[in-house]
Amino acid sequence: MRAAIFQSPGSVVTQEVPDPGVVLPTDAVVRVTASCICGSDLWPWRGINKRGEGRIGHEFLGVVEETGDEVSGIRTGDLVIAPFVWSCGECVHCRAGWTTSCLVGGGYGSDDRDGHLVDGGQGQYVRVPRADGTLVAAPVAPDDARIPALLTLSDVMGTGHHAAVSARVAPGGTAVVVGDGAVGLCAVLAARRLGAERIIALSSHEDRAAIARTFGATDVVAVRGEQAVAQVLELTDGVGADSVLECVGMTASWDTALDVVRPGGTVGYVGVPAGVEGGLPLRKLFGRNITVAGGVAPARTYLPELLEDVLNGTIDPGPVFTSEVALEDIAQGYDDMDQRRSIKVLVRP
Amino acid sequence: MRAAIFQSPGSVVTQEVPDPGVVLPTDAVVRVTASCICGSDLWPWRGINKRGEGRIGHEFLGVVEETGDEVSGIRTGDLVIAPFVWSCGECVHCRAGWTTSCLVGGGYGSDDRDGHLVDGGQGQYVRVPRADGTLVAAPVAPDDARIPALLTLSDVMGTGHHAAVSARVAPGGTAVVVGDGAVGLCAVLAARRLGAERIIALSSHEDRAAIARTFGATDVVAVRGEQAVAQVLELTDGVGADSVLECVGMTASWDTALDVVRPGGTVGYVGVPAGVEGGLPLRKLFGRNITVAGGVAPARTYLPELLEDVLNGTIDPGPVFTSEVALEDIAQGYDDMDQRRSIKVLVRP
Known part of the structure; x- marks a missing residue:
């Protein structure tokens, strides 16, 4: 598959990487249909925060391609929104609503605690650990007009x-x-x-x-x-x-x-x-x-109520996306955000 | 009257000072029947916080001796509890409950905004500005067994x-x-x-x-x-x-x-x-x-509900006072608190 790779400040490139698959029985593989660039992705891009070379991106939604044997809350074919960190939904902190403090959870674009890579959100596919705890299905098609609004529920x-x-x-x-x-x-x-x-x-x-x-x-x-x-x-x-x-x-x-x-x-x-x-x-x-x-928002906890309000038309945060780029042109998207030519860039894989 | 004077780190003395009287029509003069030493009084005593020579003490209760013409909420003879700062009760911040941010209020032991001295609480009498906004009457006698508990409502x-x-x-x-x-x-x-x-x-x-x-x-x-x-x-x-x-x-x-x-x-x-x-x-x-x-507690705002619970026996914070001194021996009280021989010292004027 194709995925964005952060190389060094000012350099994010799209390249060929291995396709992900289900590794753990609680995983799901999501085919990303819309992704985006976060303001926080700009910190390493500008060289303000140090980070090494690797996958990048943590805001995406898409269609479930495959699920592990223990996944029961979502099904192949569901359109799902991924909060910007994955979380189990079962530990003491998740149950209290603080999914960003999940005892087993983590971020996208780096290895999970078992040493298996979790793909970045700026790519064509993502293996999502703890799929039941993490992903929220939305009853819409990938080309629905509300996709930009739904994508904001991933983070912003x-x-x-x-x-x-x-x-x-x-x-x-x-x-x-x-x-x-x-x-x-x-x-x-x-x-x-x-x-x-x-x-x-x-x-x-x-x-x-x-x-x-x-x-x-x-x-x-x-x-x-x-x-x-x-x-x-x-x-x-x-x-x-x-x-x-x-x-x-x-x-x-x-x-x-x-x-x-x-x-x-x-x-x-x-x-x-x-x-x-x-x-x-x-x-x-x-x-x-x-x-x-x-602090770091427990986006997963808020997702159901905000999803309902996007679907019923109470809120439409979609206009924060002021431009779109193809995944192949993602470097342009970073530059547009850095130079304030765009408030937020939607990435089409 | 007699009042405690902070002289320099390690030195608080009781000496003769002018008797206060009503200066402004919103004033009351209170004859202090019980006062005490605050943990924060120890900071300058230990030399950690700098302060100049002058009156000290901000926790007291006593009997109203005299009121200005505009005071209507309390009367001569009332036993009243003074929160550790005085406040008008009428400004936007007082009405919101943040009496420590009163637009005209201030502390004890220094001049008010009109340049008139407000006595310290560690003394025999205190001119209390904005008496209606500040003081809370309690239906008890100065020798009531609950006086130590009531005195804690002033601050701690x-x-x-x-x-x-x-x-x-x-x-x-x-x-x-x-x-x-x-x-x-x-x-x-x-x-x-x-x-x-x-x-x-x-x-x-x-x-x-x-x-x-x-x-x-x-x-x-x-x-x-x-x-x-x-x-x-x-x-x-x-x-x-x-x-x-x-x-x-x-x-x-x-x-x-x-x-x-x-x-x-x-x-x-x-x-x-x-x-x-x-x-x-x-x-x-x-x-x-x-x-x-x-932050700095709006003791005045909490006073009515806590007073009710002291009077009905729900709470008795009185045991925080583990010793008493006469006003003339207040230096001993500072030393006892500094050396942790006493948790909190009640001062009898």
């Missing part, structure tokens, strides 16, 4: 939702969303879905701001840093926001988040902390009773 | 309760309390009051552990650091605790707290971060979805 919509849940967005409340990437935009949509009355999106890119408005932002603040803080405080009568959804993970975005949250408010964060220096300023949190919640 | 019991609320202690859950000072012990009591099924207190001092057991600890871990982490994990089947109540505020106690909380769990913290170096480790929080909540 679940992650945006996690930001909103973690930030305790509640009906009637005020939410500020820091970050206008795909996750930030999904966080706007999630905040609206949870009933926020006022949603202030920070975005200095008009194309992204336009989507934020479509997704439910009531206000857009187009400046950064101290100016953004001043504008948000003005918009909130000097009080600050009940909920701040931090969807970047850099020191500057955290500074903004902590400066616009009201006393007793909550920062829900999902931005992979790639560039946060020095840790969180505890004294600042202490004096103002700011809660910090969030 | 409200603070322990804040740790438990912030840590989302819930019926049937598991709570770990880090810190066996008066606040930590009150946190044990608060966790029991909120219905925790398992309460693991970390204490290597048998006198404190004994009180923790009386207050509701189901288990006591008497070792520290990595050994304590290992024991807590063993007690929780390797999972960790739903709720961790951090009642110290040092790097070592935070390390322990973050190591014993389960994925998706919450650290509720109230320990004044006096010795936390380098900020909170965001990556560690991120990977395990640990929520960090808490």
Whole structure:
């Protein structure tokens, strides 16, 4: 099969690799029909996070080709959505909903605990371990118009939702969303879905701001840093926001988040902390009773409820995909995202 | 009147100072009938936190001697409990329950925003600004046996309760309390009051552990650091605790707290971060979805419900006071707390 390989910063190539098959009885092999590039894939591509050569990609959906003997929840031919990590669904942490802390689970693009490769999501096929715990079937065809929206449930919509849940967005409340990437935009949509009355999106890119408005932002603040803080405080009568959804993970975005949250408010964060220096300023949190919640989103846990809302038309996060590339042209997709020519790139294998 | 004066590290003396009177129409003057020394008073006494010479103390109760013309909620002769900061009760933050973020409020022992001295709590009288917003009357006499318990509502019991609320202690859950000072012990009591099924207190001092057991600890871990982490994990089947109540505020106690909380769990913290170096480790929080909540407790907000439970006998935090001194002998009280001869010292003016 063909699959994307991360070679070194700035270099992702599509090449021939062995076809996967069922290795363990709890496996399923999925023929990927739609995949995509994550903002976090850009960190190694930019050389900010080190990683070795190998398979890449962790967001995909597709059709089940083959299942192991112990798989009972999904069948060959099902269209399934894969959350961005695989998980057993049975351990103490999965049962509590924290599937990203699964005792046996793991990521795509590296070996499982038995030493068998788990393919990356940016490829034609993926062996998915713990298929029953991991995959969620959707009653749609691979060419359904809602495929982009469904693909976001693999990561960015679940992650945006996690930001909103973690930030305790509640009906009637005020939410500020820091970050206008795909996750930030999904966080706007999630905040609206949870009933926020006022949603202030920070975005200095008009194309992204336009989507934020479509997704439910009531206000857009187009400046950064101290100016953004001043504008948000003005918009909130000097009080600050009940909920701040931090969807970047850099020191500057955290500074903004902590400066616009009201006393007793909550920062829900999902931005992979790639560039946060020095840790969180505890004294600042202490004096103002700011809660910090969030982390790596348990997308699997949220998938059923979000799937229902995509299928019934309540939410459509699909517009975060602003371009498509064929798997053979994936390098172009990385470049487009890196250069901000595209918010998020859908990859067709 | 007589009042305690912080002079320099290791030196707190009782001396003659001017009697306070009503200055603003929202003031009340309280004759202190019971006061005490806070763990945070020990920081400057030990020279860890710098502070200048002046009045000290922020936990007291007493009898209203005089009220300003605009005070309507309390009357001369009432026995009133003073939360450890004064607050208006009317601003946006007070109305939201965050009285420690009151827009006009402040602490004891320093000037208010109009430049008038607010007396320290370790003295015979205190001018309390914003008396209606701040003081809570209790229908008891100054010599009631429940006075020590009521005095804890000024700070340590409200603070322990804040740790438990912030840590989302819930019926049937598991709570770990880090810190066996008066606040930590009150946190044990608060966790029991909120219905925790398992309460693991970390204490290597048998006198404190004994009180923790009386207050509701189901288990006591008497070792520290990595050994304590290992024991807590063993007690929780390797999972960790739903709720961790951090009642110290040092790097070592935070390390322990973050190591014993389960994925998706919450650290509720109230320990004044006096010795936390380098900020909170965001990556560690991120990977395990640990929520960090808490800060300076809004004791005023919690006072009515806790007062009711002290009066009806549901809780008795009074045993945190293990000794008493006269105001004239307050230096002895500081020394006793510093040397851990007493958990908390009640001061009789």
